[in-house]
Amino acid sequence: MTTPTHHLFVCGSFRANGTPAGACVKKASLQLVQYLQEEVDSRGLQGVVVSMTGCLNCCVNGPVVIDYPSGHWYKGVTEEVADEILEAIESGSGVAEAHLIPG
Numbered sequence: 578m579t580t581p582t583h584h585l586f587v588c589g590s591f592r593a594n595g596t597p598a599g600a601c602v603k604k605a606s607l608q609l610v611q612y613l614q615e616e617v618d619s620r621g622l623q624g625v626v627v628s629m630t631g632c633l634n635c636c637v638n639g640p641v642v643i644d645y646p647s648g649h650w651y652k653g654v655t656e657e658v659a660d661e662i663l664e665a666i667e668s669g670s671g672v673a674e675a676h677l678i679p680g
């Protein structure tokens with residue numbers, strides 16, 4: 578496996594004891610993981626990997642997705658926002674500015 582060009586980490590709200598219990602999972606972040614993976618596959622996006630994480634400690638912005646190595650943090654990610662993120666990756670701009678969490 579080569580290093581991903583875009584590794585999308587989706588908050589799964591998992592706590593230290595392994596249970597999902599938080600803002601993102603209550604806003605369908607687990608379904609978002611599946612949606613993103615299906616879209617990455619159907620768009621044939623090479624080098625884009627989707628993973629789930631524990632709570633990212635910015636719950637008010639959930640569902641939260643981080644894109645590494647760019648370091649872009651996205652807030653309120655719905656399927657429509659996920660499409661915008663993937664379209665930005667496809668276009669080469671790499672960032673869906675309207676959905677960034679302010680740094």
Ligand code: FES
Nearest residue numbers: 588599601633636
């Ligand atoms: S539950 Fe997603 S950032 Fe905390």
